[in-house]
Amino acid sequence: MSSHPEVLLExxxxxxxxxxFKALQNLSLSVPRGSLRVLIGPNGAGKSTLLDTIIGKVRPxxxxxxxxxxxxxxxxxxxxxxxxxxxxxxxxxxLDGLSVRENLRVAAKRTxxxxxxxxxxxxxxxxxxxxxxxxxxNLTGKADQRADSLAHGEKQWLEIGMVVASDPELLLxxxxxxxxxxxxxxxxxxxxRSLSGRHTxxxxxxxxxxxxxxxxxxxxxxxxxxxCEGDLASLRSxxxxxxxxxxxxxxxxxxxxxxxxxx
Amino acid sequence: xxxxxxxxxxxxxxxxxxLAPFYLSAYGLTLLGRVLALSIAAIGICVVWGRGGxxxxxxGLFFGLxxxxxxxxxKLAATPKGELPDFMVYNGVEALPWFWVPFVNGPFxxxxxxxxxxxxxxxVAWLMFRRRITGVYISIITxxxxxxxxxxxxxxxxxxSGTNGITDFHTLLGIDLRGEHIARNLYWCTLMVLGAxxxxxxxxxxxxxxxxxxAIRDNENRVRFLGYHPAAYKIAAFALGGLLSGLSGxxxxxxxxxxxxxxxxxxxxxxxxxxxxxxxxxxxxxxxGGLVLGQLAKDKISSAVPDAxxxxxxxxxxxxxxxxxxxxxxxxxxxxxxxxxxxTLGEVSDVVSP
Numbered sequence: 001m002s003s004h005p006e007v008l009l010e011x012x013x014x015x016x017x018x019x020x021f022k023a024l025q026n027l028s029l030s031v032p033r034g035s036l037r038v039l040i041g042p043n044g045a046g047k048s049t050l051l052d053t054i055i056g057k058v059r060p061x062x063x064x065x066x067x068x069x070x071x072x073x074x075x076x077x078x079x080x081x082x083x084x085x086x087x088x089x090x091x092x093x094x095l096d097g098l099s100v101r102e103n104l105r106v107a108a109k110r111t112x113x114x115x116x117x118x119x120x121x122x123x124x125x126x127x128x129x130x131x132x133x134x135x136x137x138n139l140t141g142k143a144d145q146r147a148d149s150l151a152h153g154e155k156q157w158l159e160i161g162m163v164v165a166s167d168p169e170l171l172l173x174x175x176x177x178x179x180x181x182x183x184x185x186x187x188x189x190x191x192x193r194s195l196s197g198r199h200t201x202x203x204x205x206x207x208x209x210x211x212x213x214x215x216x217x218x219x220x221x222x223x224x225x226x227x228c229e230g231d232l233a234s235l236r237s238x239x240x241x242x243x244x245x246x247x248x249x250x251x252x253x254x255x256x257x258x259x260x261x262x263x
Numbered sequence: 264x265x266x267x268x269x270x271x272x273x274x275x276x277x278x279x280x281x282l283a284p285f286y287l288s289a290y291g292l293t294l295l296g297r298v299l300a301l302s303i304a305a306i307g308i309c310v311v312w313g314r315g316g317x318x319x320x321x322x323g324l325f326f327g328l329x330x331x332x333x334x335x336x337x338k339l340a341a342t343p344k345g346e347l348p349d350f351m352v353y354n355g356v357e358a359l360p361w362f363w364v365p366f367v368n369g370p371f372x373x374x375x376x377x378x379x380x381x382x383x384x385x386x387v388a389w390l391m392f393r394r395r396i397t398g399v400y401i402s403i404i405t406x407x408x409x410x411x412x413x414x415x416x417x418x419x420x421x422x423x424s425g426t427n428g429i430t431d432f433h434t435l436l437g438i439d440l441r442g443e444h445i446a447r448n449l450y451w452c453t454l455m456v457l458g459a460x461x462x463x464x465x466x467x468x469x470x471x472x473x474x475x476x477x478a479i480r481d482n483e484n485r486v487r488f489l490g491y492h493p494a495a496y497k498i499a500a501f502a503l504g505g506l507l508s509g510l511s512g513x514x515x516x517x518x519x520x521x522x523x524x525x526x527x528x529x530x531x532x533x534x535x536x537x538x539x540x541x542x543x544x545x546x547x548x549x550x551x552g553g554l555v556l557g558q559l560a561k562d563k564i565s566s567a568v569p570d571a572x573x574x575x576x577x578x579x580x581x582x583x584x585x586x587x588x589x590x591x592x593x594x595x596x597x598x599x600x601x602x603x604x605x606x607t608l609g610e611v612s613d614v615v616s617p
Contacts, residue, residue: 081490093485095478112491114499117472
């Protein structure tokens with residue numbers, strides 16, 4: 001990895017349409033390698049759709065997504081994932097029927113083919129790495145429990161652990177702290193900050209206190225477009241940005257953030 | 264079931280099965296052998312449905328391919344050289360149809376017993392899973408396929424002997440099928456194949472492959488976005504289900520001495536699924552046990568009160584689906600922590616949508 005800033009992900013003029021509704025409108029965004037970037041915006045701004053487009057779950061009607069300079073817009077999802085792009089979903093996407101340890105093992109495997117799944121055994125390095133991850137996400141004591149027996153916050157941690165286990169170059173985290181306590185939120189922020197540099201991280205969140213803890217450049221999305229960019233302090237003093245948010249009183253994520261600030 | 268009782272029960276059952284030829288009546292032994300042959304197909308359903316979450320209602324198709332592959336050879340072996348099988352003569356067929364020709368060769372036919380159902384299952388699975396067809400559509404498609412196959416068999420009297428099926432077998436690779444000890448040897452042979460199928464499937468499900476099957480069943484999208492290609496895993500599982508069904512069909516044909524479209528149709532395919540559901544689709548031994556006991560009960564009850572059987576089976580299925588989603592095996596394991604939570608179809612497809 002080079003030390004000078006280099007663009008890892010480039011979203012160029014992407015438009016996504018759901019039955020005529022434009023979820024993204026000619027949106028462009030570029031993410032330098034090793035950076036940490038936060039995406040905020042009111043509900044329906046297109047944040048999750050943008051991540052869906054990057055991982056190939058949603059195909060745009062126009063525009064391009066380039067990764068390391070290569071257009072990946074037509075690639076099948078599993079190949080995009082194998083480039084080193086891993087997404088944590090908004091609703092925790094853990095593998096319910098497997099134990100916590102198995103969840104991490106599925107994510108950590110380097111070889112993804114059917115044949116390898118039959119012949120490769122789990123090596124010592126892998127076992128060691130999974131033990132470290134269990135420690136990191138505070139689930140060592142529950143390693144052999146089924147994932148569906150975990151509390152919501154623990155599932156969030158487990159999925160973050162899975163994303164980290166797959167050791168991607170680009171991490172896409174969709175509301176990683178939803179359902180977490182203030183303490184867990186702070187710990188998540190710390191973890192994400194420690195990941196940036198070696199990894200490139202794109203985080204979506206509503207929780208302003210969490211965004212503050214991340215201390216990273218913020219991009220505001222509004223109605224499927226980039227509204228403005230900057231650090232959190234300058235955005236807070238920006239009347240237009242405040243209007244987007246305050247104009248929508250049902251924005252629960254934001255209020256949750258305010259609530260945490262008092263604890 | 265606790266850790267001591269289970270191995271003891273297993274050993275006792277295995278011993279009782281091995282020694283069955285010495286204490287069972289001739290009728291009892293044939294019945295048991297036949298049922299054990301069927302239970303090999305149950306292993307396949309356990310993999311495909313229990314672990315893979317793919318409910319196929321058309322396993323009879325692969326069962327039939329295995330059975331007919333063997334039956335074609337047996338029929339040719341029982342036909343004097345230079346002559347045509349009797350049913351072809353009755354139907355005015357003048358030359359051996361092209362797809363019958365290679366089945367003159369015994370080893371080829373035995374290879375086809377395994378290869379044909381496996382390839383057919385892989386092809387069906389490739390068409391379905393590449394298009395990301397899931398849930399109830401899989402059940403409808405597989406059921407339609409078995410129906411089409413049976414309809415074709417019935418309609419092609421001259422090529423397949425139609426509704427009568429293929430029968431009247433004499434020898435297999437030089438072994439006289441009407442010999443004195445054939446029932447006993449065939450029984451042991453079936454037991455061996457069943458044992459091998461059980462052990463190798465159990466091993467397979469313990470590998471990372473087995474883990475991924477469960478993972479894909481529970482959250483296909485999560486697995487896909489971790490870089491796996493779920494369709495490849497589902498195709499492999501479905502092909503294995505086809506292979507086991509084909510083996511089962513061939514052995515069943517040997518036991519019964521005949522195969523006909525009525526034996527492999529929609530009712531048969533659904534019946535297999537019902538017994539697996541009853542025994543426990545997540546447990547290999549549960550699935551096999553459910554099928555064996557169910558078929559034995561069927562033999563007793565359907566000969567005593569033939570009319571009541573279908574109603575009884577239907578009622579059992581409804582009860583299992585409503586009260587015992589993991590079957591009897593699930594009931595026995597219920598004391599373990601964190602009983603599996605059932606997902607609705609909607610949940611399965613929407614897990615990761617925002």
